[in-house]
Every structure is written in C-alpha cells, then in structure tokens.
Amino acid sequence: MEISELYKIFEQHPVVTTDSRDCPQGSIFFALKGASFNGNAFAAKAIEQGCAYAVVDEQEYAPQGDERFILTDDCLKTLQRLANYHRCHLGTKIIGITGTNGKTTTKELVAAVLEKKYNVLYTQGNFNNDIGVPKTLLRLKPEHEIAVVEMGASHPGDIKTLVDIVEPDCGIITNVGRAHLQGFGSFEGVIKTKGELYDYIRDKGGFVFIHNENKYLQGIAEGLQLVKYGTTTDDSSLEVCGEVMECAPFLKFRWNHRQGGWHEVQTHLIGSYNVYNMLAAACIGIYFNVSEEDVSEALREYIPTNNRSQLEVTGSNKLIVDTYNANPTSMRAALENFRDMAVSPKMAILGDMRELGEVSGEEHQKVVDFLMENNISNVWLVGEEFGKTKCHYRKFADVDEVKAEIAAHKPEGYYILIKGSNGIKLFQLPEML
Incomplete structure (x- = not known):
C-alpha cells in the first residue's frame, strides 16, 4: 500500500499503537519486531482488543480478503514514512x-x-x-x-x-x-x-x-x-x-x-x-x-521528574537523585556541583557508567581520582566497574548489597548524591533513605 493511501486511513483513525496490550478503540496497530518478540504474532489480538487496522510485514499474519490487515515490506520503516508524511502534510x-x-x-x-x-x-x-x-x-x-x-x-x-x-x-x-x-x-x-x-x-x-x-x-x-x-x-x-x-x-x-x-x-x-x-x-x-x-x-x-536533578527530602536525609543515566561527562558535572554545594555533611552513592567499551576502566578510575583529589570522603561505589578501581572507598557489587547495608545501618542527616546508569537500579534507594 502506498503511504498516501495509508495516510487516508490514518486521517480516519489518528491513533497508532505498537503494543497489543494497549489498543485504543479504532487505532492502528503496527507490528514491530524486537530481539525477543515478533509483533506480527499479536496483530490478530490487537484487532480483537479494539484496533481498526493492523499493519504487518509477514504474509502469514495477513488473512486473505480481510482489509483490516495491511501488508507492508517493513513495519518500522512504514511507521517512519507515515510519520514523515504527516509531518510534511501539517x-x-x-x-x-x-x-x-x-x-x-x-x-x-x-x-x-x-x-x-x-x-x-x-x-x-x-x-x-x-x-x-x-x-x-x-x-x-x-x-x-x-x-x-x-x-x-x-x-x-x-x-x-x-x-x-x-x-x-x-x-x-x-x-x-x-x-x-x-x-x-x-x-x-x-x-x-x-x-x-x-x-x-x-x-x-x-x-x-x-x-x-x-x-x-x-x-x-x-x-x-x-x-x-x-x-x-x-x-x-x-x-x-x-x-x-x-x-x-x-x-x-x-x-x-x-x-x-x-x-x-x-x-x-x-x-x-x-x-x-x-x-x-x-x-x-x-x-x-x-x-x-x-x-x-x-x-x-518547572519541576523536574524522572529522577533527573531532583531533591527529595525524607525523614532522615536530603537526597540529590540523578539515577536516570550516567556517563563520564554528566558524572563529572554532578560531582563538581556536589563539591561546590555549601551544605554538610555530604555523602555520595555512585553506580557504574554503562556502555563505555574499552575505556570503561580508565573512565571509572578518573571518577574516583576526582573524588580523592577533592576530598569527597564519604562515598559508596556500586557495580562491577567501580569495583575494579583503586581507591579506599566502600564498594558494593550491586544495589541489593547497598539495600542490605542501609537496612542494617541507615545513614541519617546527610545530603546524599545518588547517581549512576539506570541499569544499576539506584532508583530503588531513595525510598529506603
């Protein structure tokens, strides 16, 4: 089907979904594929759940003669082309x-x-x-x-x-x-x-x-x-x-x-x-x-959400929560700011920075070197990469070890910076602190 023809359908049904568990009435389902799933297999379910049409890219999932199933070469590329067509149209x-x-x-x-x-x-x-x-x-x-x-x-x-x-x-x-x-x-x-x-x-x-x-x-x-x-x-x-x-x-x-x-x-x-x-x-x-x-x-x-540069005040501590993501640039900026904040006492809980490839060891060592050079003393390091660094700070294999330590000996009265890549799951800590 040409994009212009699909767009006419979209104009009548201007809501798209890629999740068969979320099918607003009259919407269009796009059967995307991932590493461990094939959206085509859920096309019929999407129609049952309320979608008006399902865009699929495998013939076996497009029943002969059923116009509700639209067969295309590549569902993701079709979604992208439709979006561009809509953008240009408006x-x-x-x-x-x-x-x-x-x-x-x-x-x-x-x-x-x-x-x-x-x-x-x-x-x-x-x-x-x-x-x-x-x-x-x-x-x-x-x-x-x-x-x-x-x-x-x-x-x-x-x-x-x-x-x-x-x-x-x-x-x-x-x-x-x-x-x-x-x-x-x-x-x-x-x-x-x-x-x-x-x-x-x-x-x-x-x-x-x-x-x-x-x-x-x-x-x-x-x-x-x-x-x-x-x-x-x-x-x-x-x-x-x-x-x-x-x-x-x-x-x-x-x-x-x-x-x-x-x-x-x-x-x-x-x-x-x-x-x-x-x-x-x-x-x-x-x-x-x-x-x-x-x-x-x-x-x-403006008030931030999603664990980005937030201050959370609990009954025990004041938390600077930045657990959505971390890389060497954002980690350095957060630590420089933490160093310069006129508050005390301070504590930092830092998690590994993911996806750094062959420079990962070097970049994690730079972080602990910065901490030591700037006399940031009360630090917990979480994750395998920080575990390899040369420093005197407390190290934890994962967030579960940190949670166990907090349950046994909860820090109180601190400004605590919590920062790490999302995969380290430090976002689980604020409710315990």
Missing part, C-alpha cells in the same frame, strides 16, 4: 533537540517556555529513538503551532535517520560528551553523530541555537546561522546571557536578553550545570517572541 514548525547530556531537561524547559505563548507538542518522557520519534510526530494535530522533538543516539547514523523523519526547521545540540562510546567507537564518533542534526539544518538553510562557549559545537557549526547563548557577560553577540548566582542546593541564576535588564530566577533544579539548559530555553523562547517575564516565570515554575 507543516508544523519543529525544533529538533539532541545532545549527550541535558537534552530531555532542555526539551521540557523549552516546551514550558513556549507554552506561555503557543500550543506546543513535545516528546513525552524519553521517546527519542527510531520508534518513539515517529510516534511523537503522529501525535501532531493541526492546532499545534510548534513541536519540540527530542532525538537520541547510541550509534553512528542514528541522528541522520531521525532528522530525515522529523525534518526540523531549526535545532539545538545541548552538548557533546563521552557517552555510549561502546556504540560510537570514540568521542569523535559522538561529535560526528550529534553533528548530523547540524548537517541536515545546514543543507536545509535553517538555523541553530548554540552554547557559544562550547568549542566542540563551534567546531562543527561552520556555515550555519547561529542564535547564541552563553555565560560570557561582555559578549554582545549573545542573544541570551546568564550566570549562576548560587546553588544552595537549588540553582539560582540571572539572565538578560541582548545585554538588557537582568532577570533573577530561582529554579527547582539541582546543579550549576543546569544553567546552560535554562539559558537554552530562554534563548529559544526569546527567539520565538515569548516575553522576558513569561520566560522567567516558566523557568521558575
């Missing part, structure tokens, strides 16, 4: 966001700012891969004035695949860092892949928002129209400039537009590094004519 202005760290927080901040003036669609959660991105685009409605679409990557070419689906009008790379090195092969591979967003926008003649002090981004931004933000207060080329005022423990910062009047913002985010995410959102808001007062109000009101 013509909504789209801001593409990628980066090693901060892209989800920046996406949410940008959406919060733009919602002061526009009807905004934005990526929910971290639906930022080759399945999540098309599903986001297919949620676009004619009433949406702007969309903010997050794009993630763990291998070369991932961002190119996504930008070809999204066709963003403008974009932002929050930063580039040492993450997913096992998939990218090297830090240079990270930069090249994230830069695929710049490549697309350069070819399209669009523009990008850029952190002006980031030398890696500047190095790949040649030939692009740049809308700049940063923390160099005497740089007249910046659209938005700002600086950290304090972190005690929440970030307080101030910003201005084109060296105009200062706006002070007390945020609900932990970490001085979040000033760049805040300034990015302010810069994008200003570019799209959101008033300076509304920008500041949106940034003040």
Whole structure:
C-alpha cells in the first residue's frame, strides 16, 4: 500500500499503537519486531482488543480478503514514512533537540517556555529513538503551532535517520560528551553523530541555537546561522546571557536578553550545570517572541521528574537523585556541583557508567581520582566497574548489597548524591533513605 493511501486511513483513525496490550478503540496497530518478540504474532489480538487496522510485514499474519490487515515490506520503516508524511502534510514548525547530556531537561524547559505563548507538542518522557520519534510526530494535530522533538543516539547514523523523519526547521545540540562510546567507537564518533542534526539544518538553510562557549559545537557549526547563548557577560553577540548566582542546593541564576535588564530566577533544579539548559530555553523562547517575564516565570515554575536533578527530602536525609543515566561527562558535572554545594555533611552513592567499551576502566578510575583529589570522603561505589578501581572507598557489587547495608545501618542527616546508569537500579534507594 502506498503511504498516501495509508495516510487516508490514518486521517480516519489518528491513533497508532505498537503494543497489543494497549489498543485504543479504532487505532492502528503496527507490528514491530524486537530481539525477543515478533509483533506480527499479536496483530490478530490487537484487532480483537479494539484496533481498526493492523499493519504487518509477514504474509502469514495477513488473512486473505480481510482489509483490516495491511501488508507492508517493513513495519518500522512504514511507521517512519507515515510519520514523515504527516509531518510534511501539517507543516508544523519543529525544533529538533539532541545532545549527550541535558537534552530531555532542555526539551521540557523549552516546551514550558513556549507554552506561555503557543500550543506546543513535545516528546513525552524519553521517546527519542527510531520508534518513539515517529510516534511523537503522529501525535501532531493541526492546532499545534510548534513541536519540540527530542532525538537520541547510541550509534553512528542514528541522528541522520531521525532528522530525515522529523525534518526540523531549526535545532539545538545541548552538548557533546563521552557517552555510549561502546556504540560510537570514540568521542569523535559522538561529535560526528550529534553533528548530523547540524548537517541536515545546514543543507536545509535553517538555523541553530548554540552554547557559544562550547568549542566542540563551534567546531562543527561552520556555515550555519547561529542564535547564541552563553555565560560570557561582555559578549554582545549573545542573544541570551546568564550566570549562576548560587546553588544552595537549588540553582539560582540571572539572565538578560541582548545585554538588557537582568532577570533573577530561582529554579527547582539541582546543579550549576543546569544553567546552560535554562539559558537554552530562554534563548529559544526569546527567539520565538515569548516575553522576558513569561520566560522567567516558566523557568521558575518547572519541576523536574524522572529522577533527573531532583531533591527529595525524607525523614532522615536530603537526597540529590540523578539515577536516570550516567556517563563520564554528566558524572563529572554532578560531582563538581556536589563539591561546590555549601551544605554538610555530604555523602555520595555512585553506580557504574554503562556502555563505555574499552575505556570503561580508565573512565571509572578518573571518577574516583576526582573524588580523592577533592576530598569527597564519604562515598559508596556500586557495580562491577567501580569495583575494579583503586581507591579506599566502600564498594558494593550491586544495589541489593547497598539495600542490605542501609537496612542494617541507615545513614541519617546527610545530603546524599545518588547517581549512576539506570541499569544499576539506584532508583530503588531513595525510598529506603
């Protein structure tokens, strides 16, 4: 079936699902495949559960003469083509966001700012891969004035695949860092892949928002129209400039537009590094004519979720929870901020950083070296990679060992930083602390 024909069906049934356990009445089921499942086998169940149509890519699952089953070459590619067709049909202005760290927080901040003036669609959660991105685009409605679409990557070419689906009008790379090195092969591979967003926008003649002090981004931004933000207060080329005022423990910062009047913002985010995410959102808001007062109000009101830079106050401790993910760049930023926080006593529970490949040992040793050099003394290290490091800190094989220790000897009265890759499962600890 041609995409134009499938789109006519989508216009009558504008909800898609890829999960046979979640089949809204009248929706379209796409039978995707994974390493351990074949969605085709659930197509009939999806129809029974309420889907109007099921898109399959294996003949045996498309009963002869039953028009509810649509046979295609490749369900995932068809989903992506449908999403792109829908995006082009509506013509909504789209801001593409990628980066090693901060892209989800920046996406949410940008959406919060733009919602002061526009009807905004934005990526929910971290639906930022080759399945999540098309599903986001297919949620676009004619009433949406702007969309903010997050794009993630763990291998070369991932961002190119996504930008070809999204066709963003403008974009932002929050930063580039040492993450997913096992998939990218090297830090240079990270930069090249994230830069695929710049490549697309350069070819399209669009523009990008850029952190002006980031030398890696500047190095790949040649030939692009740049809308700049940063923390160099005497740089007249910046659209938005700002600086950290304090972190005690929440970030307080101030910003201005084109060296105009200062706006002070007390945020609900932990970490001085979040000033760049805040300034990015302010810069994008200003570019799209959101008033300076509304920008500041949106940034003040934003409260983080999903275990990202959150402060949780329990009956025993104050927890800085950042357990969604970890890589050398984000770990260093979190530890620098923790070192500089004017609070005491402090404690850190750190979990392994995953997917670092052959440099994993070196990068974990760098973390413990930083801890020792900066006299951060009360530290628990969790996981196999931290277990191999040379240091005097307490080591735990996994989160279950940590939970057993907390049950026996719970720390009390501390500010505790909890950070590690999601797979280490440190997100299970806050309820015990």
